[in-house]
Amino acid sequence: MIDKRKFYINGKWVSPANKNDFSVINPSDEKGYAVISLGSKKDVDDAVKVAKNAFLSWSQVDKKTRIQYLEKLLNIYLSKWDDITKAMSEEMGAPLDWSSSAQTSSGADHIKDFIKRLKEFKFEKRFDENSNNYIVFEPIGVCGLITPWNWPINQITLKVIPAIAAGCTMILKPSEIAPISGMLFAEIIHEAGIPPGVFNLINGDGQGVGSDLSSHPEIDMISFTGSTRAGRLISKNAADTIKRVCLELGGKGGNIIFDDSHPNAVREGVRNIMSNSGQSCDAPTRMLVEKTIYKRAIEEAADEANKIKVDIALKKGDHIGPVVSQNQYNKIIDLINSGIKDGATLLAGGPEKPNGLDKGFFIKPTIFTNVTNEMRIAKEEIFGPVLSIIPFDNEDEAVSIVNDTSYGLGNYVQTQDKEKAKRVARKFRSGGVYINGNSAEPGTPFGGYRQSGNGREGGDWGLEEYLEIKTICGWE
Numbered sequence: 001m002i003d004k005r006k007f008y009i010n011g012k013w014v015s016p017a018n019k020n021d022f023s024v025i026n027p028s029d030e031k032g033y034a035v036i037s038l039g040s041k042k043d044v045d046d047a048v049k050v051a052k053n054a055f056l057s058w059s060q061v062d063k064k065t066r067i068q069y070l071e072k073l074l075n076i077y078l079s080k081w082d083d084i085t086k087a088m089s090e091e092m093g094a095p096l097d098w099s100s101s102a103q104t105s106s107g108a109d110h111i112k113d114f115i116k117r118l119k120e121f122k123f124e125k126r127f128d129e130n131s132n133n134y135i136v137f138e139p140i141g142v143c144g145l146i147t148p149w150n151w152p153i154n155q156i157t158l159k160v161i162p163a164i165a166a167g168c169t170m171i172l173k174p175s176e177i178a179p180i181s182g183m184l185f186a187e188i189i190h191e192a193g194i195p196p197g198v199f200n201l202i203n204g205d206g207q208g209v210g211s212d213l214s215s216h217p218e219i220d221m222i223s224f225t226g227s228t229r230a231g232r233l234i235s236k237n238a239a240d241t242i243k244r245v246c247l248e249l250g251g252k253g254g255n256i257i258f259d260d261s262h263p264n265a266v267r268e269g270v271r272n273i274m275s276n277s278g279q280s281c282d283a284p285t286r287m288l289v290e291k292t293i294y295k296r297a298i299e300e301a302a303d304e305a306n307k308i309k310v311d312i313a314l315k316k317g318d319h320i321g322p323v324v325s326q327n328q329y330n331k332i333i334d335l336i337n338s339g340i341k342d343g344a345t346l347l348a349g350g351p352e353k354p355n356g357l358d359k360g361f362f363i364k365p366t367i368f369t370n371v372t373n374e375m376r377i378a379k380e381e382i383f384g385p386v387l388s389i390i391p392f393d394n395e396d397e398a399v400s401i402v403n404d405t406s407y408g409l410g411n412y413v414q415t416q417d418k419e420k421a422k423r424v425a426r427k428f429r430s431g432g433v434y435i436n437g438n439s440a441e442p443g444t445p446f447g448g449y450r451q452s453g454n455g456r457e458g459g460d461w462g463l464e465e466y467l468e469i470k471t472i473c474g475w476e
């Protein structure tokens with residue numbers, strides 16, 4: 001058992017104020033492999049005090065120096081690639097090769113992109129030609145950063161790097177379920193020589209440290225990624241102090257496959273949802289298939305799902321891993337059973353464990369057909385390797401089914417008719433649209449409409465979330 005019962009406060013690893021041990025479980029074997037501490041209000045108060053103090057000097061550090069710190073941090077991150085990759089495999093079950101090529105690489109991409117944006121970002125702009133009014137961007141202050149377990153380093157770099165770049169100070173609370181990669185990241189910050197108090201890390205759960213951060217009067221902003229449920233609680237908790245709250249929440253993506261789509265569209269759609277064992281907020285969990293190709297599509301989908309291997313995360317290969325925890329496992333199996341009970345047809349997978357994997361939170365890649373939009377499996381975010389296939393007659397019907405959800409994060413469309421693709425992309429009510437397998441480049445804004453959140457992370461938009469805007473009249 002690795003002992004990680006320490007918090008990073010004011011540039012040092014310190015013991016928590018109270019003893020409150022929490023076991024980090026490896027989802028591939030259900031065994032505890034590390035122990036952390038869950039923090040208390042006293043730990044949060046201590047960290048906020050030093051972050052507030054550090055803000056006085058860090059907010060005044062010039063842009064060139066901030067860039068130098070981030071460049072050093074990037075080099076250290078790259079040198080620790082394998083450690084970060086392994087930590088995520090152990091803590092949340094990302095298969096080793098994929099943990100490296102998708103999870104660890106996403107962190108590197110974000111650090112590189114924010115350095116580029118910071119170099120170009122103008123913190124002072126003349127309002128208009130000949131105007132003596134200036135618009136000045138200033139760091140917002142002390143930030144509370146709360147991250148989930150499903151893309152741990154991706155989410156941490158999307159928050160910590162722009163906060164540092166903006167001149168803010170911060171307290172990070174990684175998910176208690178997958179905190180080890182976050183602690184490794186704190187070591188990287190330390191090695192990069194970021195001044196004490198700028199970055200602080202406290203482990204904890206949502207009810208404890210999460211709520212203490214959201215309601216804290218000396219915290220100026222909360223950036224949260226996680227469930228819509230927790231996003232609501234955080235907003236309520238933050239309301240009394242009128243702090244800025246940026247929310248990146250759940251999703252229930254739709255993927256419209258027209259009969260003129262690329263021949264691999266169905267197979268790619270299946271692979272896409274099963275990746276990360278279905279635990280991605282923008283996963284295309286509902287596949288809408290034009291009725292004229294429905295029969296062929298379900299044959300291909302079943303064949304593809306049955307080809308996907310499931311195995312332990314620390315093995316090399318192109319398999320998918322377990323889901324993160326017993327709770328998630330129970331929730332997903334309950335939803336699979338609800339699909340069967342509600343009358344959907346099980347095309348592949350099902351609630352039983354995959355062969356030979358009795359220990360670990362493993363779930364078979366599962367596909368339902370004959371799904372209607374009233375069923376729970378079509379409405380709720382399952383967050384597991386479960387796809388619903390829904391037939392449609394025409395474009396308007398397909399778009400209206402996709403938009404018939406309280407979420408609005410990422411939607412997908414497959415057609416070789418470029419005009420149709422553009423038309424559908426405009427009609428989707430979501431922060432992201434992916435046409436014919438194209439993916440988002442680092443630096444593009446990521447976020448949701450409706451109950452998928454209110455923030456945008458990445459690039460200039462991600463940087464601006466950590467900035468206040470001041471108008472100075474009579475600057476010249």
Ligand code: NAD
Binds near residue numbers: 176249447
């Ligand atoms: P979660 O909401 O249970 O937990 C996320 C984080 O919030 C954790 O650190 C947790 O300790 C903390 N938390 C929980 N309750 C809290 C509360 N009341 N106050 C303050 N903090 C609280 O989510 P999860 O299970 O870790 O992650 C999965 C969810 O995250 C999914 O819904 C997924 O769609 C979403 N997600 C969204 C994005 C995005 O960018 N939109 C990206 C990744 C994940």
